[in-house]
Amino acid sequence: MAKKRKHLGEILYRSGLVEKEPLVKAIKKSKADNKRLGETLIELGLINEEDLSRKIAEQFGLEYIDLDEQEIPQSARKLIPEELMRKHLILPLGMDNGTMKLIISDPLDLDTLDLLRFRLNAELECCYANPAKIRSYIFQKMDEVRSSIDATAAELVAAGHAIEAEVQRAGAEEGEEEGPIIRLVNLIIDEACRMRASDIHVEPMSDRVRIRYRIDGVCVERDNIPKNMQAPVTTRMKILSGMDIAEKRLPQDGRIMRNVDGQNIDFRVSALPGYHGESIVLRILRPESVNIGIQALGFEPDDYDRFQRIIKRPNGIFLVTGPTGSGKTTTLYSALMELNRPDKKIITAEDPVEYNIVGINQCQVRTEIDLSFSKILRSMLRQAPNIILIGEIRDGEVADIAIQAALTGHLVFSTLHTNDAPSAIARLLDMGVKPFLVASSIQAIMAQRLVRVICSGCKVEDKEPDPHFLRLLNIKAEDLKKTPVYKGAGCAKCQNTGYKGRVAIFEMLQMNNELRELAFNKAPAGVLRKAARAGGMRTLLEDGKLKVFKGVTTPAEVARTAQTEGMVVDE
Numbered sequence: 001m002a003k004k005r006k007h008l009g010e011i012l013y014r015s016g017l018v019e020k021e022p023l024v025k026a027i028k029k030s031k032a033d034n035k036r037l038g039e040t041l042i043e044l045g046l047i048n049e050e051d052l053s054r055k056i057a058e059q060f061g062l063e064y065i066d067l068d069e070q071e072i073p074q075s076a077r078k079l080i081p082e083e084l085m086r087k088h089l090i091l092p093l094g095m096d097n098g099t100m101k102l103i104i105s106d107p108l109d110l111d112t113l114d115l116l117r118f119r120l121n122a123e124l125e126c127c128y129a130n131p132a133k134i135r136s137y138i139f140q141k142m143d144e145v146r147s148s149i150d151a152t153a154a155e156l157v158a159a160g161h162a163i164e165a166e167v168q169r170a171g172a173e174e175g176e177e178e179g180p181i182i183r184l185v186n187l188i189i190d191e192a193c194r195m196r197a198s199d200i201h202v203e204p205m206s207d208r209v210r211i212r213y214r215i216d217g218v219c220v221e222r223d224n225i226p227k228n229m230q231a232p233v234t235t236r237m238k239i240l241s242g243m244d245i246a247e248k249r250l251p252q253d254g255r256i257m258r259n260v261d262g263q264n265i266d267f268r269v270s271a272l273p274g275y276h277g278e279s280i281v282l283r284i285l286r287p288e289s290v291n292i293g294i295q296a297l298g299f300e301p302d303d304y305d306r307f308q309r310i311i312k313r314p315n316g317i318f319l320v321t322g323p324t325g326s327g328k329t330t331t332l333y334s335a336l337m338e339l340n341r342p343d344k345k346i347i348t349a350e351d352p353v354e355y356n357i358v359g360i361n362q363c364q365v366r367t368e369i370d371l372s373f374s375k376i377l378r379s380m381l382r383q384a385p386n387i388i389l390i391g392e393i394r395d396g397e398v399a400d401i402a403i404q405a406a407l408t409g410h411l412v413f414s415t416l417h418t419n420d421a422p423s424a425i426a427r428l429l430d431m432g433v434k435p436f437l438v439a440s441s442i443q444a445i446m447a448q449r450l451v452r453v454i455c456s457g458c459k460v461e462d463k464e465p466d467p468h469f470l471r472l473l474n475i476k477a478e479d480l481k482k483t484p485v486y487k488g489a490g491c492a493k494c495q496n497t498g499y500k501g502r503v504a505i506f507e508m509l510q511m512n513n514e515l516r517e518l519a520f521n522k523a524p525a526g527v528l529r530k531a532a533r534a535g536g537m538r539t540l541l542e543d544g545k546l547k548v549f550k551g552v553t554t555p556a557e558v559a560r561t562a563q564t565e566g567m568v569v570d571e
Contacts, residue, residue: 316443
């Protein structure tokens, strides 16, 4: 049998807080006014709110919480949406094994307690506190905490830590709301675009999630976010890119289209499962990057003239080689933009289509329905194109079809992954392409790299250039007396890196009779290189050296990106 609860008046009388006669008068008045005894006692000035609250807690057998001494943990405040706290005058203290410890203001409001059990999906361990103090905490102290967080966040923003500021705001807001995570992800994407990044890397680690941007080809650590935000941030990015949020064991790909500062920007998104969780990379595809024009790519005048002559030939293959991220796609798209005229039919086969160009027929490889490069190429030849772009020659079958297209009157552009231009011929032969086809179909092969450009805002003469890099570029002391080299001192304009923007360096191998004969005889890459240089080919290092003396870039940057066999570059 449940123990009968004592009457509040009896508790107050026995504790000596209220005399008998005034208590009897207060009980009669509370009944006449249809009020609770405690309210009447306070109105009559017979007791203060603090003493009354302690005795109400005693009456209901609840732990009493003095909010002047008890701080509500920030982690606990996120357990309940703030509108519920304000509406029902409640405060959470924490959660343990599915039971929430909750400060309440009215132990008799059983309907509200049942509602809270349902809304919070938890059992309740109730405590009691002075209702006036609960109201004050919710409507004043929590606003003060929020103001303090906003002030700290404003300081972080001013110091250049916008992501850290948004993380702090998100941590202070209720966990059930998606708003803070949405704002954080939007901030990361928008900030990366404004900082001219080409990639965003979200990398889970054992105790944090690292955010890095690739700016001018170099990864820069921007900020870290807490480990507990890893799952919602990853989920948000997967939702934006159309991925399956439930699939965490297999790699996935997706795309995001977002308007940043009035410009529609496409993001190619990749999710890769790792030891500490899924790593997300967003590749930023800017429309203006393919509209910069051929002259802005970085050609020296003689290479520019040769490039213009080659791309305007009626047939043959033009290959661009280099590692991932060396600007091959930008170069080929720039060539297509130059050739995109109403009297020319241009078709591309890409995996994936990175930039949409008006007036060009673009086909995307779709492996899930067995739509491969080879199938697209066979079909596109029946479309009677003048110019064909193949995203990448990956195997002998694609190479054979490309060569057949070149030999039947089409101009074919494509890319190949080799370190230099002469090696591309050996690579095609390794794929099984017949030597006489390689010799007769290829018009030119161009290797390229991207080097960072010295920032114009802090460009100064380098009085003491590193002799190691000078030696690698074969720059002698007498050369420096004639033409100085420059560097970037570092400023706010370039985030103190000394570089802003990138330009390409090239190695243009144009086929001639000697090179065709060597290709036909399967000559090694070293012999091909020697013959190409005798025919006027300038190597990547030599092209970079010209840009160093023009004050465009630095010896260290050229050596970093255009290493050749036997070179060792200090980090």
